[in-house]
Amino acid sequence: MFATFPPPPQLSGYxxxxxxxxxxxxxxEAYVYRSMADGCAELIFHYRNRFAPLTGTEGAGFSHLHAQTSRHSRFLTHGSFGIFGAYLYPTAVPALFGHSSAIVANCMPDLQSIMGRSGIDLEERIITARYHHQRVEILSEYLISLLRQRKQEASAVQIAVRSILAADGMVNISELASSVSLSTRQFERNFKSAAGFTPKLFTRIIRFHRALNAYGAFDGNLAGLAYECGYYDQSHFIHDFREFSGYLPREYFMGRPEGIEYRE
Structure with a gap:
């Protein structure tokens, strides 16, 4: 079972x-989940069982920040499981927690590391909650309290990130920098600090996710899918897909990838 819940209006930008x-x-039986490269971060809470990392990362606690990542990782568990998460815009990391996204990118710090003692208390409340809507309420209240402490307004990078996501990564970086009144160099520097990656890498990852979303509807036309996702040729598409997922595109779309149940 995979279900989503919208954030309250106060958190819609984060x-x-x-x-x-x-x-x-x-x-x-064992269950292996493969986490793909992702330009956005997630707060993860394992309220039933937990996963141990097999490759590409460290840590195996009940809760952590899975920061934005440019590589895939694999996780293993034995037994049925339940996970609650918040899918964050990458700029939410500095806005909420005061940490540069570039510093935590490709890392999985536990909640105490980024939130202090309140992270331990939050973990206990989320894991012991009886219902999912309670988890949403608990985490929403906590994140809203962090925003009130910092009182940050939308930055040029936050606006740019939303534009890239809305366009599925198919944007011109120079034009985007100009649209937020920054030089290309200023934009790239500010973007990496706030979003974790350079604009070029971030847009590549977002285009890759457009391709992932074709799972279940792929008709076998690899060239058409590459073009649909903003790639000029199949070779660049295949290179990015393999780098970010560990699969060749046909392996992913025509086979049964690890941990795909949430898409079905």
Whole structure:
């Protein structure tokens, strides 16, 4: 079961959605989940069972910040599980927690590391909540309290990130910098600090996610899919897809990838 919940209006510029992923694993079997490269960060809470990392990352706690990442990782669990998460805009990391996105990119710090003692209390409240709507309320109240402390207004990079996501990564970086009244160099520097990656890498990852969303509807036309996702040729598409997922496109779309249940 995979379900999503919208954030309250106060968080709409920072949280894309809240989500729940539950899956029943047959007794004695293992379940492997593959996390793809993602330009956005997530707050993760394992309220039933937990995953241990197999590759590409560290940490195996019950809760953590899964910061934006430019690589795929694999996680293993034995037994049925339940996970609650908040899918964040990348600029939410400095806005909410006061940490540069560039510093935490490709990392998975535990909540105490980024929130202090309140992170421990938050973890306990989320994990012990009986219902999903309670988890949404608890985390929403906590994040809103952080925003009130910092009182940040929308920045040029926040506006640019929303534009890139809305366009599925198919934007001109120079034109985007000009639209927010910054030179290309200023824009790239500010963007990396606030969003974790250079604008070029971020847009590549977002285009890759446009391709991922074709799962279940891929008709076998790889060249058409590459063009639809903003690639000039198949070779660049195949290169990015393999770098960010660990799969060749046909392996992913024509086979049964790891941890795909939430898309079905």
């Amino acid at each position: 949280v894309r959605m809240f989500w729940v992923f539950e899956h029943e694993v047959p007794a004695g």
